[in-house]
Amino acid sequence: MIDGIKKEKKNIIKKPELLAPAGDFERLKIALHYGADAVYIGGSLFGLRANAINFSLEEIEKSVKYAHSLNKKVYVTVNIVLHNKELKAIESYLKKLDKIGVDAIIISDPAIIKIAKKHTSLELHLSTQASTLNIEAAKFFKKQGITRIVLGREANRDEIKNIIDEVGIEIETFIHGAMCSSISGRCVLSNFFTLRDSNRGGCSQICRWDFDLLNEKKEKLEGEKPFTFCTKDLSQLKYIKDMINDGITSFKIEGRMRSIYYIATIVGIYRKVIDSYCNQIENYEYNLRDEQILRNCANRDAVSQFYDGTNDYTCQYYNGRTEISNQDFLGIILEYNKINKLVKVEQRNYFKVGDVIEIFGPNTLEKVELKEIFDEYMNNIDIVRHPKQIVYFKISNEVFQNDLIRIKK
Amino acid sequence: MKIMIIPSSLDMIKKLINKFDAIMIGIENMSVNMPNFYSYEDFLDIYKYLKENKKEIFIVLNKNMHNKDLDNLKNIMFKLDKLDITGIIYYDIALVNIKLENNLKTPLVWGQEHLTTNYMTSNYWNSFGSDYTLVSNEITFHEIIEMKNNSLSKLIVTVFGYLPMFVSERHLIKNYLKTFNLNDNSKINYIENKDNVYPIVDNNNGTIAYSSHILNGIDYILEMREHDIDYVLLNSFLVDAYKFEEVLDMFNNVNDKNRQKFKEKIDKMFNTDSGFLNKETIYKVKKND
Numbered sequence: 001m002i003d004g005i006k007k008e009k010k011n012i013i014k015k016p017e018l019l020a021p022a023g024d025f026e027r028l029k030i031a032l033h034y035g036a037d038a039v040y041i042g043g044s045l046f047g048l049r050a051n052a053i054n055f056s057l058e059e060i061e062k063s064v065k066y067a068h069s070l071n072k073k074v075y076v077t078v079n080i081v082l083h084n085k086e087l088k089a090i091e092s093y094l095k096k097l098d099k100i101g102v103d104a105i106i107i108s109d110p111a112i113i114k115i116a117k118k119h120t121s122l123e124l125h126l127s128t129q130a131s132t133l134n135i136e137a138a139k140f141f142k143k144q145g146i147t148r149i150v151l152g153r154e155a156n157r158d159e160i161k162n163i164i165d166e167v168g169i170e171i172e173t174f175i176h177g178a179m180c181s182s183i184s185g186r187c188v189l190s191n192f193f194t195l196r197d198s199n200r201g202g203c204s205q206i207c208r209w210d211f212d213l214l215n216e217k218k219e220k221l222e223g224e225k226p227f228t229f230c231t232k233d234l235s236q237l238k239y240i241k242d243m244i245n246d247g248i249t250s251f252k253i254e255g256r257m258r259s260i261y262y263i264a265t266i267v268g269i270y271r272k273v274i275d276s277y278c279n280q281i282e283n284y285e286y287n288l289r290d291e292q293i294l295r296n297c298a299n300r301d302a303v304s305q306f307y308d309g310t311n312d313y314t315c316q317y318y319n320g321r322t323e324i325s326n327q328d329f330l331g332i333i334l335e336y337n338k339i340n341k342l343v344k345v346e347q348r349n350y351f352k353v354g355d356v357i358e359i360f361g362p363n364t365l366e367k368v369e370l371k372e373i374f375d376e377y378m379n380n381i382d383i384v385r386h387p388k389q390i391v392y393f394k395i396s397n398e399v400f401q402n403d404l405i406r407i408k409k
Numbered sequence: 410m411k412i413m414i415i416p417s418s419l420d421m422i423k424k425l426i427n428k429f430d431a432i433m434i435g436i437e438n439m440s441v442n443m444p445n446f447y448s449y450e451d452f453l454d455i456y457k458y459l460k461e462n463k464k465e466i467f468i469v470l471n472k473n474m475h476n477k478d479l480d481n482l483k484n485i486m487f488k489l490d491k492l493d494i495t496g497i498i499y500y501d502i503a504l505v506n507i508k509l510e511n512n513l514k515t516p517l518v519w520g521q522e523h524l525t526t527n528y529m530t531s532n533y534w535n536s537f538g539s540d541y542t543l544v545s546n547e548i549t550f551h552e553i554i555e556m557k558n559n560s561l562s563k564l565i566v567t568v569f570g571y572l573p574m575f576v577s578e579r580h581l582i583k584n585y586l587k588t589f590n591l592n593d594n595s596k597i598n599y600i601e602n603k604d605n606v607y608p609i610v611d612n613n614n615g616t617i618a619y620s621s622h623i624l625n626g627i628d629y630i631l632e633m634r635e636h637d638i639d640y641v642l643l644n645s646f647l648v649d650a651y652k653f654e655e656v657l658d659m660f661n662n663v664n665d666k667n668r669q670k671f672k673e674k675i676d677k678m679f680n681t682d683s684g685f686l687n688k689e690t691i692y693k694v695k696k697n698d
Contacts, residue, residue, distance in 0.1 A: 082527045083548065084555045111530040134476045136503035151471070154578050159476050183473055186500075186576035188523045190622055191547050193602075197690035199523055211602050213585060216595035218606065223589030227600060229581060230616075306578075313584035 015278045016248055019075070019172065020267045021256040024055070028063050030260045032403050034362055035271030038073035039063075040106060041133055042256060045093055046078045046086070057365060061100045073103035079127040081185070081199040091115050098122050106150065108185070123147050125172065129185045129199070133159060138167040141353060146250065151199050153179060153234070154306045161246045165264075170249040175236040176266055176294070177254025179305065181207045181229040189229075191364045207231075225318040232315050235302030237291055240273050243285065249349075261329035261348070264404050265297040267362060296328050333403040334390075341373075341396055345405065347389040353382045361397070361403030367396050410634045412661060414466070417444040417653075420456065424650070428657050431465035431495065431640060439478075439485060440469040441500075441614050442522075442573045444646040449485060451616040455618055456492060466494040467541075471520055472614055473578070474501040483507055490515050505537050516540035519562070521574060528559035529544055535561040543642075546572045550686045563639035563683050568626030569656060569675075570644025571608060572684060575618035583612035588667060597647070608647055623648070625681035628672050630663050635666045652678055 007286065020036035022028035031039050041063060042054040047155050054061060058372040060076060067074045076097055082090065090112065096166065098120035107123050108129035119229060124146050127237045131152040134136055138149055148170035151160060164171050166341070180187065189196055189206035196202030210226035234254070236243065251274070253266055269290050277284045295302065305311045331345040343359075351357065353373055359366045384391050411430035414421045422432065434452060435443030447455065452468075459466055461518060468489055474482055482503065489497060490513045497504065498520035518524055518544035519534040531542040540561045546552055555566050582598050585591070599606045605621040626641075633641060643660060645653045655678070659671040675681060 039642055081524050082530065084527045084552055084559075087529050095665060109524070109527075109530055111527065111533045118432060130502070131473050132502070133676070134474050134501070134503050136479060136506040137474070137501060139508075140502050140506040154473070154475075162476055181579060181581070182575050182577045185524055186473075187523060188574045190545055191523075191690050192572075192574050195688065195690050197547070199526075200690070202691055209602065211600035213582070214599040214601060214606065215593050216597050216599075218599055220601075221586070221591050221593055221598075223585060223591060224500070225589070227581075227585050229575070229577075231579070311579060313587040315579070316581070316584045316588060318585075318588065354616075 011085060013278060013281065014247065014249075016274065017073075017250040018267065018270055018274060019250050019252045020263060021177075021253060021258065022063075022101055022263070023256045024260070025063060025066075027258075027260050027263055027297060029066070030402065031263050031267055032067060032070055032072050034267040036072070036253075038075060038103065038250070038266050039067065040075040040252075040256075042077045043093070046080050046082075046090065050145055057096055057100065060097070060102065064101055064103075068101075075104045075106055075125060076102045077127070078105045078112060079108040079129055080201055081129075082111060083200070087111075091119055092312065094120050094122060110141075110144070113146065113379060117145055118169065126150060128174070131184050131186070132163075133161050134170050135166045138163050138169060142167055142169045143403045150174075150252065152184060154183065154311075156332070157239075157242065157246070157307055157311055160248065160307075162386055164247050171247075172252050173236075173243070173248055173252035173307075174234055174254055175240070175243070175251040176302065177234055177258075179231050179234050181231045204358045206343060223318075228316075228318060230317040231305070232317050233293060233298060233300045233302035234305060235291070235308060236304060237269070237273060237294060238286055239304060239307060240270070241277050241286075244274070259329070260332075260403060261406075262297055265293060265360075265406075268362065269274070269294055271362070292409070328409070330355075330405040331384075331391075331406060333361075333399050333401060333405070335401060336395075336399050338398060342392045343395050343399055343407065345391050345393070347384050347391060351384050351405075351407070356408040357405050358408045359399050359403050359405050361400055364399050364403045366395060366397055366406055368393075410638055411465070411640045412657070413465075413640045413642045415444065415570070415642065415646065415658065417645045417648075417650065421645060421650050421653070422455065422459070425654060425657060426462050426464075426638055426652070428661060430465070431467060432459060432467050433467045433498065433642070436485060437655070438613065439472060439482065439578055441472045442617055444644075449488065460493065466493075467496045467498055467518060468494055469498045471498050471500040471522075472502060472564045473682045474503045479503060479507075484513075486513060486515075487511070498543060505534070505539070508538050518543055518565070522539075522576075527659075531556065531562050531564075533559045541565060541566075541639075545571055546624070547685045547690060549689050553638070553686075555572045557636055557638055565640040566626075566633060566638050567624060568630065568641045568643060568650070569631075569660065570624060570634075570642075571619040571646055572624055573617055574620055576615065577617075579614040580611050580617040582609065619646075620684075621680070622682040622684075624684040624686075625672065625675045625679070626658060626683060626686055627663055628668060628683065629677060629686055630660060631665065631668060642663070649680075661669075 016367040017037040020031035022039040041182040106125045107128035125148040190198040190204045208230035214225035242361040413431040414475040437446045496518040498518040517539040518541040520541040525545045608619040
C-alpha cells in the first residue's frame with residue numbers, strides 16, 4: 001500500500017521552475033549557469049527596483065536570446081503602480097517586449113492586462129504586489145487572462161494548496177530572500193520619509209531604520225534595542241519537499257540587487273535540493289549543511305514565517321543596519337589549465353596561503369588547502385589582498401570558468 | 410461636491426449629523442485603517458439613524474482577505490446588498506469577484522490606498538462595478554484633477570486627517586514588547602525619528618502606521634469644487650471631537666475670502682502639512698531612464 005502511494009506520488013510530481021533574480025547581464029548568466037530555469041529582470045522603465053542596474057531593450061533582447069539558447073526563460077517586471085503620465089508610454093513598451101519575445105511580463109497594475117491583451121500576445125504573470133491571498137481574487141484574475149499568480153507572502157501552506165486545487169492556475173511563491181514587513185503595496189514609508197515612491201521602484205527600506213517606541217502618553221519604552229519594522233529574511237529550504245508535493249509551479253528567489261556570489265550560492269543550493277528530491281523521492285534527506293551555507297551567504301537570519309505560521313516575534317530583526325558584508329566569497333575562476341593544473345582566479349575578498357577553500361559550481365565541489373599562491377608573473381605570494389587581483393594556484397581536479405570560491409567553514 | 414467623514418464615535422456622528430453628506434463605517438474583522446469598527450448588528454442601528462437623516466453610507470471592507478475570511482465576507486456583502494448602501498470600499502479583489510459572480514447591486518469603491526493613482530486603472534475597475542475610486546494620498550493635486558477629467562468613476566479625495574503609510578499583518582508592537590519583556594497596554598503607540606512622531610496601532614488585524622502630520626487640504630477645496638471632485642473626505646482619527654467639528658465647519662464654509670484665514674487656523678490647531686498635494690514623489694531609474 002505504502003509503496004503504491006509512493007509510486008503514485010512519484011508519477012504525479014512535477015519539477016517546479018527555479019526562478020532567480022538578475023540585476024544585470026552578468027548576474028543573469030550566473031543565475032542560469034548555476035541552475036535557474038528562468039530569470040526575472042527589470043527593464044529601464046516600469047520596474048520596481050529603481051536602484052538595480054536595469055536592462056535596456058537591447059540588453060533584454062540579448063538576455064532573451066542567451067536564455068533561449070539554453071532552453072531557459074526570461075520574465076520582465078512591469079510592476080510599478082502607474083501614474084497618469086506613464087499611461088501613454090506603456091503600450092509601445094509592451095509591444096517592444098512582445099516583439100523581443102520575452103516569456104512573460106510580471107505586472108501589478110491591472111490596467112496593463114487590458115493594454116497587453118489588446119496589443120500583444122504577452123503572457124501575463126501577476127506580481128506579489130497585488131497581494132493575492134484567496135481563491136476569489138485568484139479566480140478573478142484567471143478570468144482576465146493572467147496565467148500565473150505570484151501569491152502574497154502572507155499566504156500559508158493550506159491557503160496556497162487550496163488556491164492551486166480550487167482555481168487551477170500556475171502559482172509562484174517566494175522561497176528565499178528579504179521580506180517586506182508590510183503587506184506588499186501597502187507601505188509608503190519611503191514616500192513620507194524620503195519622497196521616493198516605494199510603489200514605483202523607490203523603496204528606500206525605511207523598515208530597517210531605528211525608531212524610539214513611545215506609549216500613548218508619548219513616553220519612551222526602553223527596550224534593549226531600538227524599534228524597527230524590520231523582519232528576518234525568508235528561507236523555505238526545509239519545506240521544498242512539501243512545496244513540490246503541493247504543486248507550486250515556480251519557486252522564486254528574491255533579490256535583483258544581490259551580488260553574483262549570493263545568486264550563485266542560493267540558486268546552486270536550491271537547484272541541488274529540488275533535483276535531489278525530484279530524482280529520488282524515497283531517499284531524499286534534508287541536509288543541514290545546505291542551510292548553513294545559505295545563512296553564511298546572506299549574513300542575515302532566514303526563517304519561514306507565514307508559510308508555516310511562525311510569523312511571530314521571533315521573526316523580527318532588531319539589529320538595525322549592522323549586518324556585515326559577506327567575506328566568505330573569495331573569488332571567481334577565470335580558467336583552468338588541464339595540463340599544468342593551474343587555476344586562474346579573480347579575487348573578491350582577502351585570502352592567504354594556508355586557508356582551506358571550497359570551489360563550487362553547477363558541477364563542481366572541491367575542497368582545497370592553499371599551499372602555494374602565484375601572482376600574474378608567477379611569483380610566489382602569501383596573501384591575496386587586492387580587489388580583482390589575478391592570481392593562480394594549483395588544483396588537481398578540473399574546475400570550470402565561473403565556478404566560485406568561498407572560505408571553507 | 411459632497412463632504413464625507415470618518416467618525417470616531419457614535420456620539421460624533423450624532424453631533425455632526427447636519428454637517429456632512431456621506432460617511433465611512435468600518436466593520437469588525439473586515440476593515441483596517443479606521444478609528445473604530447462596528448459589529449454588523451451595531452451597524453444596523455447606526456444605519457437606521459443615518460438613513461433617517463438621508464446620509465450616504467460607505468462601508469469599509471478593506472482588509473486583505475484570506476480564504477478563511479471569505480465566508481464571513483460573502484455573508485456581510487449579501488446582507489449589505491439588501492440595504493441602501495452607497496458603496497463598499499475594498500482593497501482585496503475577492504470583493505470584485507463576489508459581486509460579479511453573485512450579481513450584487515451595491516456599487517464598489519476601488520480603495521486600494523496607495524495604488525489608486527491613475528485614471529486608466531480606475532476605469533478598469535469601473536468596468537467591473539466600481540463606481541467610485543478612493544484616490545491615493547500620494548499623488549499631486551494636478552494628478553487628481555487629471556484623473557477626474559478622465560475617470561468614469563466618481564472620485565473621493567482625502568483632504569483632512571492623519572494618512573496611513575504602512576499596513577502589516579504582523580504585530581510589530583506586540584512583537585517588540587515581547588522580545589524585550591516590556592509591559593505596555595497603550596491603545597495607540599508612537600514611533601519617533603528626528604523629532605517627528607508617528608502614530609502606530611497594533612490591533613487584531615496587524616499593525617498600521619500613520620503620518621506624523623495631519624493633512625490640511627483646505628487650500629485646495631475651492632479648486633476641487635471647480636473641477637467637480639465628487640467627494641472630499643475628512644478623517645477624525647486621533648483628532649479631538651470639538652476640534653474636528655470646528656474643522657468640519659471650516660471645510661463646509663470655505664470661500665475665496667476666508668480660505669487663507671481658515672488654512673492658518675487649522676495649521677495652528679494641529680501639526681499639519683499638505684501631504685503630497687503639491688509634492689511629487691520621485692520615480693527614478695539609475696541607468697537608461
